[in-house]
Amino acid sequence: MFKKILIANRGEIACRVIKTAKSMGIATVAVYSDADRDAVHVEMADEAVHIGPPPAAESYLVAEKIIAACREAGAEAVHPGYGFLSERASFCEALEAEGIVFIGPKPKAIRAMGDKIESKKFASDARVNTVPGFLGIIEDADQAEKIADEIGYPVMIKASAGGGGKGMRIAWTRDEVRDGFDRARSEARSSFGDDRVFIEKFVVEPRHIEIQVLADGHGNCIHLGERECSIQRRNQKVVEEAPSPFLDAETRAAMGAQAVALAKAVDYQSAGTVEFIVDKDRNFYFLEMNTRLQVEHPVTELVTGIDLVEQMIRVAAGEKLRIAQDDVKLSGWAIESRLYAEDPYRNFLPSIGRLTRYRPPAEGRDGDVVVRNDTGVTEGAEISMFYDPMIAKLCTWAPDRLSAIDAMSDALDAFVVDGIEHNIPFLAALMRHPRWREGRLSTGFIAEEYPDGFAPVAPNDEERAVLAAVALAIELLRRDRLDRLCDRLAPHSGAVKTDWMVRLDDDYLPVQVVEGMISLPLEMDISVDGAEPVTVSSDWRPGEFVWSGKVGGRRVVAQLRTALNGTRIAWKGLSVYARAMLPRIAELDRLMPKKLPPDTSNMLLCPMPGLVVSINVTEDQEVKAGETLAVVEAMKMENVLRAERDLTVIKINAHPGDSLSVDAVIMEFE
Known part of the structure; x- marks a missing residue:
C-alpha cells in the first residue's frame, strides 16, 4: 500500500480524499494556488505545496507543477479528484513516466471514454445502446444546421471535451442551431481549450440515470447500482439520489450489465460512471462514461456502505477487488x-x-x-x-x-x-x-x-399558522430576555400577555396565548386566527440563527435573521418578514408608509460579478425584444443578456474586458 499520496485538486473533493487516506494510514499532500493558501484542504493534509497563481490554467491544470510537487513531497501516487486533470490521459502518462501511480484508470480507457465523440463510436461497436446523432467533427454552423435537419428536432449540441454542463445547448429550430453552435464552441474553447462539438437527438422527457462501476487490474468488474441525477439546471446536476425511483429490477439489471460490459471492453481499472439517458418507457441510451470519481458518489456510498475512494486507492495499489457482484446490496x-x-x-x-x-x-x-x-x-x-x-x-x-x-x-x-x-x-x-x-x-x-425562474412561494394557511406561532414564540422570549436584562421585574413573574397580532409580510394574524408561561425550554398553547390551540415547544434561545422545536406536534426547523423591528423566517423554501406585536402597535404599524425600490427599468444591470465578453449594440441603436444586448462570463459560463422589450440604447457604460460587480450599470435605455 502507498505511504504517501498527493491530491491534485482543491475544495471539498480534496478534503474527501484526504479523509479516506488518513483512515487508511496514508500520509497526504495538498497542492494550492495563491487563492487557496488558507483553504481547508491545505490545513487537513499532512503537507502542502504551492503551485501558482489563482487561475486554474496557471496552477491546478499545469501537469508539470503537480509532478514537481510530487517530487518535492515524495508522493508515490496522485488522486486527481474530479475536474482539472482527472480525465487527461497525457497527465496519467506523464505520471507513469516519473514512476508515480495515477489513482484512476489507465490512459487507454481515459482516451476511449474521455472524448464524447470517440466514446459513442466505441460504445456503439461494443453494442451499448446509443442515442442517434452525428459523431463526426462539425466544421461550421451551416453544416450543423444540415445535420440537425437530418436528425430531426430537437437536437443537443455538445462539446466533445465537455463536462459540468459547459458547452451544451438544446436547439428546437434551425435558428437556434446556429446560435447554439456558436455559443457551445465558444464555451468549449474557453473551458476546455477544445472547440469541437457534436450533435445528437435530444430525448424528450429524459431522465438522467447513471451506473457506478468498479473494476480492478485483474479482470474483475462490478456495478454498485444506479443514481438518479435528473434534477438539473443548465445541464448541471443539482440534486441526486440513489437508487432511482423510476427503475425496476429488470431495467436496473440491463443497465448494470451494459455498464460492466463497456468497462470491460476498455479494460477499465478504478471507479467510473456510465451515464444513460432513460425515456418515459424505460428505454435507455448511453450518454458518456466519466473515467473518474463523480461529484455525486456519496449517495452510492450511503446505500452500499462501500467507500469508493478507498477502493480506487486499493485498485491503484494493485489489489484485487474484495467485493463480488452478489455482495452489493442497496440499503435505504x-x-x-x-x-x-x-x-x-x-x-x-x-x-x-x-x-x-x-x-x-x-x-x-x-x-x-x-x-x-x-x-x-x-x-x-x-x-x-x-x-x-x-x-x-x-x-x-x-x-x-x-x-x-x-x-x-x-x-x-x-x-x-x-x-x-x-x-x-x-x-x-x-x-x-x-x-x-x-x-x-x-x-x-x-x-x-x-419557467419564470424561482421566486419565494406564498405560505398556505397551515404554514402561515406555523410561522405565526414561531414568530410569537421568538418575540415572547426576546421580551423576556430584555426584561431580565433591564431588571424591570424582580423577581420575574413569567406571566405573559394573552392577545397578540403577528404580521407575516403584509398579512396580520390575531394570535392568542391560551396557556403557558415564559420559560426555557418554552412550552405553551397558542391559538392562531381563532383556530384550535396547538402546543408550541422549543429550546431556542435569543440570538441563535436556527429555531428548532415543535408546533402542534410537527417538527419545525427554521432559520432566523434580524430584520427591521422584526425577524425574517426561512422555512422549507418559504421566506417571510415576521413581527409579533400587541394589537394597538399593529394598528399603528398598518399605517406606516412603504419604501419603494428605485426604478431601474431603463437600465441593463450586471446580474452577477463577471467579465464582459461582448457588447452587442451601439448607442442610439433601436433594439427589438429578445435581441442580445451583451454577454457576460462568470465562472466559465457565458450568460447572454437580452432585451426584455423594444427599446433604444442611449448610453453604454461598459466595454469588453471590463470586470463588473453585481448591479453595475452596463447600459441605459430610452
Whole structure:
C-alpha cells in the first residue's frame, strides 16, 4: 500500500480524499494556488505545496507543477479528484513516466471514454445502446444546421471535451442551431481549450440515470447500482439520489450489465460512471462514461456502505477487488443536494464573496437518519470567481425515500450560510414540491416547474399558522430576555400577555396565548386566527440563527435573521418578514408608509460579478425584444443578456474586458 499520496485538486473533493487516506494510514499532500493558501484542504493534509497563481490554467491544470510537487513531497501516487486533470490521459502518462501511480484508470480507457465523440463510436461497436446523432467533427454552423435537419428536432449540441454542463445547448429550430453552435464552441474553447462539438437527438422527457462501476487490474468488474441525477439546471446536476425511483429490477439489471460490459471492453481499472439517458418507457441510451470519481458518489456510498475512494486507492495499489457482484446490496435511500454560491432569485446567477457565517447541520446518525456534509470551506472562507461555485454537498440517508427527503428538508433548514447568495432556499422549496416527492422527474424538471425562474412561494394557511406561532414564540422570549436584562421585574413573574397580532409580510394574524408561561425550554398553547390551540415547544434561545422545536406536534426547523423591528423566517423554501406585536402597535404599524425600490427599468444591470465578453449594440441603436444586448462570463459560463422589450440604447457604460460587480450599470435605455 502507498505511504504517501498527493491530491491534485482543491475544495471539498480534496478534503474527501484526504479523509479516506488518513483512515487508511496514508500520509497526504495538498497542492494550492495563491487563492487557496488558507483553504481547508491545505490545513487537513499532512503537507502542502504551492503551485501558482489563482487561475486554474496557471496552477491546478499545469501537469508539470503537480509532478514537481510530487517530487518535492515524495508522493508515490496522485488522486486527481474530479475536474482539472482527472480525465487527461497525457497527465496519467506523464505520471507513469516519473514512476508515480495515477489513482484512476489507465490512459487507454481515459482516451476511449474521455472524448464524447470517440466514446459513442466505441460504445456503439461494443453494442451499448446509443442515442442517434452525428459523431463526426462539425466544421461550421451551416453544416450543423444540415445535420440537425437530418436528425430531426430537437437536437443537443455538445462539446466533445465537455463536462459540468459547459458547452451544451438544446436547439428546437434551425435558428437556434446556429446560435447554439456558436455559443457551445465558444464555451468549449474557453473551458476546455477544445472547440469541437457534436450533435445528437435530444430525448424528450429524459431522465438522467447513471451506473457506478468498479473494476480492478485483474479482470474483475462490478456495478454498485444506479443514481438518479435528473434534477438539473443548465445541464448541471443539482440534486441526486440513489437508487432511482423510476427503475425496476429488470431495467436496473440491463443497465448494470451494459455498464460492466463497456468497462470491460476498455479494460477499465478504478471507479467510473456510465451515464444513460432513460425515456418515459424505460428505454435507455448511453450518454458518456466519466473515467473518474463523480461529484455525486456519496449517495452510492450511503446505500452500499462501500467507500469508493478507498477502493480506487486499493485498485491503484494493485489489489484485487474484495467485493463480488452478489455482495452489493442497496440499503435505504440517499439524497444529495449541491449547495452553490448562486442567487436563485436572479435565475441562479453566480455569487462570490466571504462566508461571514458557515454553520452546517451536525453530521452523523440520529435514529434512522444519517446526515453527511462534504465540504471544503469554513466560516470566513472566500468563494472565489476562479473556481466552481459549489460550497458543499449535503447528503441524507434514511430507510425510505420520503424519510430521506424529509431529513434533507430539515438539514437544509438548519444550514446557516451568510455573506453570499446561495441556493438553499431553492433546494428547501424543492424538497416540498409534490412532483419531486412523487418521483415524477425529468431533466427538464426545473425549467418546467419554474419557467419564470424561482421566486419565494406564498405560505398556505397551515404554514402561515406555523410561522405565526414561531414568530410569537421568538418575540415572547426576546421580551423576556430584555426584561431580565433591564431588571424591570424582580423577581420575574413569567406571566405573559394573552392577545397578540403577528404580521407575516403584509398579512396580520390575531394570535392568542391560551396557556403557558415564559420559560426555557418554552412550552405553551397558542391559538392562531381563532383556530384550535396547538402546543408550541422549543429550546431556542435569543440570538441563535436556527429555531428548532415543535408546533402542534410537527417538527419545525427554521432559520432566523434580524430584520427591521422584526425577524425574517426561512422555512422549507418559504421566506417571510415576521413581527409579533400587541394589537394597538399593529394598528399603528398598518399605517406606516412603504419604501419603494428605485426604478431601474431603463437600465441593463450586471446580474452577477463577471467579465464582459461582448457588447452587442451601439448607442442610439433601436433594439427589438429578445435581441442580445451583451454577454457576460462568470465562472466559465457565458450568460447572454437580452432585451426584455423594444427599446433604444442611449448610453453604454461598459466595454469588453471590463470586470463588473453585481448591479453595475452596463447600459441605459430610452
